[in-house]
Amino acid sequence: MKSKDGYDLQTGEGLMACPRCDALHVEEELTAGERARCIRCGTVLANPRSGAFVQLIALAFTTMVLMMGAVFFPFLEISRMGIGNATSLFGVALAFADGFLLPLVLAVLIMIVGLPVLRSFLLLYTLVPLAQGRPARRHAATAFRLSEHLRPWSMAEIFVIGTSVALVKVAGLANVHLGPAFWAFFALIFVNLVSRGFMCQTTIWDAIEDSGGRTDGREMVETPKPETAQS
Amino acid sequence: MSNAPDPHDDGPVLTAHRAGLIGCRSCGRVWPAEQAVCKRCGEHLVPPDRRRLQYVWAWLFAGIITYIPANIFPMMRTQTFAGLQGSSEATILEGVVELIHHGSYDIAAIVFVASIIVPIAKFVAITWLALVAGRPATVDQAHTRLKIYEIVEFIGRWSMIDVFVVAILSALVQLGFVASIHPGPAAVSFALSVAFTMLSAQSFDPRLIWRGLPLRSRGNSNDGRGTQAG
Numbered sequence: 001m002k003s004k005d006g007y008d009l010q011t012g013e014g015l016m017a018c019p020r021c022d023a024l025h026v027e028e029e030l031t032a033g034e035r036a037r038c039i040r041c042g043t044v045l046a047n048p049r050s051g052a053f054v055q056l057i058a059l060a061f062t063t064m065v066l067m068m069g070a071v072f073f074p075f076l077e078i079s080r081m082g083i084g085n086a087t088s089l090f091g092v093a094l095a096f097a098d099g100f101l102l103p104l105v106l107a108v109l110i111m112i113v114g115l116p117v118l119r120s121f122l123l124l125y126t127l128v129p130l131a132q133g134r135p136a137r138r139h140a141a142t143a144f145r146l147s148e149h150l151r152p153w154s155m156a157e158i159f160v161i162g163t164s165v166a167l168v169k170v171a172g173l174a175n176v177h178l179g180p181a182f183w184a185f186f187a188l189i190f191v192n193l194v195s196r197g198f199m200c201q202t203t204i205w206d207a208i209e210d211s212g213g214r215t216d217g218r219e220m221v222e223t224p225k226p227e228t229a230q231s
Numbered sequence: 232m233s234n235a236p237d238p239h240d241d242g243p244v245l246t247a248h249r250a251g252l253i254g255c256r257s258c259g260r261v262w263p264a265e266q267a268v269c270k271r272c273g274e275h276l277v278p279p280d281r282r283r284l285q286y287v288w289a290w291l292f293a294g295i296i297t298y299i300p301a302n303i304f305p306m307m308r309t310q311t312f313a314g315l316q317g318s319s320e321a322t323i324l325e326g327v328v329e330l331i332h333h334g335s336y337d338i339a340a341i342v343f344v345a346s347i348i349v350p351i352a353k354f355v356a357i358t359w360l361a362l363v364a365g366r367p368a369t370v371d372q373a374h375t376r377l378k379i380y381e382i383v384e385f386i387g388r389w390s391m392i393d394v395f396v397v398a399i400l401s402a403l404v405q406l407g408f409v410a411s412i413h414p415g416p417a418a419v420s421f422a423l424s425v426a427f428t429m430l431s432a433q434s435f436d437p438r439l440i441w442r443g444l445p446l447r448s449r450g451n452s453n454d455g456r457g458t459q460a461g
């Protein structure tokens with residue numbers, strides 16, 4: 001029982017619900033650059049950008065490369081009275097490997113290094129086949145959903161601010177120099193911001209579905225008349 | 232109550248729930264109400280229901296409880312000259328005062344806002360949101376509530392700053408005899424408190440803000456739930 005606009009109120013086909021306020025919208029394909037907002041709460045429902053997949057893939061690779069440097073290069077160098085200590089994040093992790101604060105260090109490392117890398121990997125896993133026009137991988141939906149769920153727990157940018165605070169605190173105690181790893185983290189903030197600008201979950205979900213990965217034959221094929229989405 | 236139209240719901244907007252459907256919070260796909268798992272993204276489908284607020288309350292209480300030791304116990308212990316020049320322990324608040332004495336007011340302000348004002352404001356905001364969620368509201372009130380929810384959701388992670396500061400300092404300042412910094416028990420409980428409040432904010436369903444009243448899904452299988460609105 002489809003209406004002329006291509007949606008079905010019995011099965012939900014061709015409809016989209018705002019994740020923030022549950023308002024129903026008729027789904028339609030946007031062209032790149034258009035933006036669909038929820039009619040009630042104004043949440044951005046879709047914001048496709050042209051070439052977004054390729055950009056996101058490139059940025060995911062960038063994150064991985066920067067993170068490699070961030071982990072193994074010296075992070076901060078400290079010296080006082082001729083006794084110096086240059087430390088990389090990797091070194092920090094090893095130094096704490098047997099302390100009672102191991103859980104705290106592990107949690108911190110996971111939040112600032114593990115999750116950004118994992119998210120980049122999941123994004124690559126999801127997007128590379130899609131960008132090449134091949135069918136999505138079998139677990140693409142799970143991977144992308146996990147990546148979105150982990151977004152708030154990936155805290156590289158907060159870590160950079162934390163470092164600045166730590167620098168001020170330690171300034172009276174010793175001389176501190178910023179190492180290359182700090183600047184890698186700093187660059188990650190901007191990579192992250194750009195990546196967010198290109199990210200449009202709705203487009204990616206549609207692409208996963210359209211590519212035949214986990215389809216149920218309900219994807220929109222033709223554009224219904226514009227009704228709810230404003231560009 | 233469950234059959235009478237609710238005057239406070241902003242009428243013209245049809246929600247998935249009111250249409251007898253269920254929307255996926257992860258990908259937006261709409262399914263028939265009896266569907267349990269979204270076939271597109273694999274997310275569990277949950278109706279906007281005040282009973283889900285239990286998760287919010289549980290995580291919130293956990294967050295408040297762990298916030299107490301985070302303020303009582305020392306965040307870190309500084310030793311200079313292996314304790315000969317004295318070792319000092321500082322709680323969160325003492326750390327802020329120390330920074331002010333050093334003259335770095337801006338950093339003191341960052342730490343004070345991130346580890347004292349933000350967590351407490353978050354507790355208050357989540358409590359209020361969970362109390363008023365699903366209660367009658369005008370459209371304007373709903374917009375205000377959504378705004379507050381978005382602020383809480385956005386700002387929650389930033390409280391982690393203090394934990395990172397302690398982690399960096401203790402890793403960095405291991406100059407052996409000269410000076411050393413060790414994390415205190417408060418660092419762990421503060422990290423837990425931030426994590427719990429983040430989970431609490433994440434389990435809050437913003438769709439409840441827009442639902443004037445609890446479930447009225449065509450009366451079937453949801454009878455009697457109207458009384459839970461309180």
